[in-house]
Ligand SMILES: O=P(O)(O)OC[C@H]1O[C@](O)(COP(=O)(O)O)[C@@H](O)[C@@H]1O
């Protein structure tokens with residue numbers, strides 16, 4: 001019987017900071033409970049029932065709040081001083097003597113809660129500074145660790161603390177995460193792009209041009225046929241791309257409130273970007289690296305493009321093209337013929 005390295009053992013083995021490792025272990029423990037609750041579904045009551053609106057104006061579902069409460073409840077004694085959550089308008093101080101700052105999207109992909117599609121939790125761990133603003137509104141490359149849990153056919157945890165990306169899968173029988181890969185790498189070549197195409201009419205020209213090129217297939221500038229995916233669950237798209245490559249785009253668009261896209265820098269884009277870059281992929285706001293960006297507010301949004309490095313670089317290049325060349329009518333962009 002081969003020994004399966006548990007999350008706890010692996011964190012000890014790799015010399016991760018013991019306080020950070022302890023926090024990750026606590027978050028993993030709550031994730032096991034959230035996974036069990038989701039697996040039971042609406043036996044007790046609808047987890048997707050609308051219960052309010054968060055500061056971002058997003059509808060809050062019952063499971064958003066259950067997950068938020070559960071993760072917050074595990075934090076006392078873990079070394080966390082400041083907590084920022086998608087579901088809380090302001091910052092919560094946990095332990096005044098804590099040395100860590102935790103940003104969390106307790107339940108990502110909320111529109112999928114009641115339709116049995118994969119959803120997740122995203123978290124970002126930083127050093128606690130004297131104030132929440134200094135802690136969270138600093139460049140994303142200051143993160144100490146980041147990860148997500150995906151509650152899907154398997155419950156999995158993907159994690160980085162700056163030494164690559166590790167992949168753990170939950171054994172529902174034991175309630176423990178087991179290490180399946182300690183060096184996850186984003187495959188460089190893939191033929192899938194993920195974007196909510198219903199927003200096509202709202203996109204900028206560079207984004208339209210890139211998507212047009214994907215749709216042009218083998219006869220177009222990208223020289224290959226593409227498939228499209230849109231799960232409306234950032235964690236599920238991220239997991240697919242980490243496992244088999246591709247590109248994800250949630251750009252800015254012309255809809256009111258979407259001038260900076262939909263996804264939040266502090267607790268969605270920054271942690272996903274850390275994972276992507278650590279796995280050899282790239283993550284930008286369409287043009288510039290997410291890891292160099294500092295949020296202007298706790299719930300500030302940013303356009304978000306991530307995935308296989310070459311694809312993300314191409315989208316950034318389209319943003320640099322002269323206006324005339326990014327017209328979708330500008331067929332073969334000789335510049336990029338691969
Ligand atoms: O419904 P849209 O506009 O396609 O947006 C889907 C995106 O919104 C999100 O659900 C936002 O996250 P939350 O569910 O945590 O608010 C992402 O997971 C997903 O990528």
Ligand SMILES: [Mg+2]
Nearest residue numbers: 105108109268
């Ligand atoms: Mg989210």
Ligand SMILES: [Mg+2]
Nearest residue numbers: 086105107108
């Ligand atoms: Mg959420």
